[in-house]
Amino acid sequence: MARTTGSRATITGPLIRDKARCLFARQGYAAVxxxxIAAAVGVQVGTLYAYLPDKQALLADLLESHMQDLLAAWSDDPQADPLARLERFVRFHIDFSIDHADAVFLSYMELRNLTPDNFARIAALRGRYESALESILRDGIASGTMRPEDPKLTTLALIAMLTGVTNWYREGGRLDRARIAQIYWGLARGAVGAA
Amino acid sequence: MARTTGSRATITGPLIRDKARCLFARQGYAAVxxxxIAAAVGVQVGTLYAYLPDKQALLADLLESHMQDLLAAWSDDPQADPLARLERFVRFHIDFSIDHADAVFLSYMELRNLTPDNFARIAALRGRYESALESILRDGIASGTMRPEDPKLTTLALIAMLTGVTNWYREGGRLDRARIAQIYWGLARGAVGAA
DNA sequence: GTCTATACCCCGATAGAC
DNA sequence: GTCTATCGGGGTATAGAC
Structure with a gap:
């Protein structure tokens, strides 16, 4: 357990973000x-400021990098069958939400604690993700496989429904991930009128 | 506009709750x-403590009375057609969420800032509300009019979907309330397999 | 890169005058 | 019922030693 300067330096930055993400998700940005955070990382407060300018920047960084990860992880094939694309989206969203539960929870709970410029940047990324789903719904309508009454509202409704999984999912609970994804897919398919 | 002692006394208590609800919903409990709150009400800080023991009690009171109002406002007829009951639930939940947007938002954002005993009391009320929907789904399955794969998960998913309306609804927006309720009802009906 | 020490501010809550 | 004044503590952020 030698404390070489190099190894600590490499690890402290990511560790600050990991601990902050976890604490923010559990107690809320303003309450932490x-x-x-310093205590969770195992350093003194002053040390944090060698890695970030202030607390707000830490929150903005967590939210922005989460949205970037989410957008990078999603890929779509506009040529494929809209219903198959929707199924992929639902399963992807559920899996990603479970794998990054803290970040997902944070990203829709703490938007209001961002300064206006940070909010605008991150809300734009969120809009891009919503558009990904909306385009699937529009293609589904065009091809006659789906019948949502309003693609824009349906997009928001489906994302709210799916993201809700972070509110109650616990490892080792009554339902496993595959089963949960299956059930949500059934709900989503029915909701868009493709049952 | 005479400032009689009596009239002020009657008004200050509710006003504290109104302003606190609004501020908590916009900035979060810990950030306010x-x-x-005193400034928003138009009194000095000390005055607040003539009406409440501490800040935590204010939050707990807002959340508990909201849940009580919600439960009191909902009525169900277990003898009626399950699909008609579900439609009533959807329309009720949307209307109530729009009419009490701040309280609804608060009630699912600030549960984590409650002390354990307050949390337990309020979570129990929430459980009663969820049960109201779940019993409709179970009756729907029994009567063959609905086919949700898992009534418990479907309950949570539908409530998350419907409550999401508080995240984006603005008075005078693209869709009016009746239209929004209609669209959500279409989504919910399809989701439970009753399209 | 991390520590200790500290500046400066605002927090929740209380006491006591009016 | 409301005010003013204040207590004790903890908040973010910085300075400077090592």
Whole structure:
């Protein structure tokens, strides 16, 4: 357990983000102090400021990099069958939400604690993700395989429904991930009128 | 506009709750100070403590009375057609969520800031509300008019979907309330397999 | 890169005058 | 019922030693 300077330097930055993400998700941004984060990381408060300018930047960084990861992880084939694309989207969203539950929870709970410029940047990324689903719905309508009454509202409704999984999912619960994804897919398919 | 002692006394209590609800919903419980609330009400900080023991009690009171109002406002007829009951539930939930947007938003954002005993009491009320929907789904399955794969998960998914309306609804937006309720009802009906 | 120490501010809550 | 004044503590952020 030698404390070489190099190894610590490499690890502290990501560790700050990991601990902050976890604490923010559990207690909320405003309720978590920089002292708490430092204690979780195992350093003193002052050390944090060698890695970030202030607390707000830490939140913005967590939310923005989460949205970037989400957008990078999603890929779509506009040529494929819209219903198959929707199924992929639903399964992807559920899996990603479970795998990154803290980040997902944070990203829709703490938008209001962003400064206006940070909010605008991150809301734009969120809009891009919503558009990904909306385009699937529009293609589904065009091809006659789906009948949602309003693609825009249906997009928001489906994402809210799917993201809700972060509110109650616990590892080792009554339903496993595959089963959960299956059930949500059934709900989504029915909701868009493709049952 | 005489400032009689009596009239002020009657108004200050509810006003504290109104302003606190609004501020908590917009900025989050932890981010709002008692001084901010006092300023919004138009009194000094000390005055607040003539009406409540502490800040936590204010939050708990807002959440508990909201859940009580919600449960009191909902009525169901277990003898009626399950699909008609589901439609009533959907329309009720949308209307109530729009009419009490701040309280609804608060009630699912700030549960984590409750002390354990307050949390337990309020979570139990929430459970009663979820049960109201779940019993409709179970009756629908029994009567063969609905085919949700898992009534418990479907309950949580539908409530998350419907409650999401508080995230984006704005008075005078693209869709009016009746239209929104209609669209959500279409989504819910399809989701439970009753299209 | 991390520590200790500290500046400066605002927090929740209380006491006591009016 | 409301005010003013204040207590004790913890908040973010910085300075400077090592």
């Amino acid at each position: 102090s920089m002292r708490q | 100070s008692m001084r901010q």
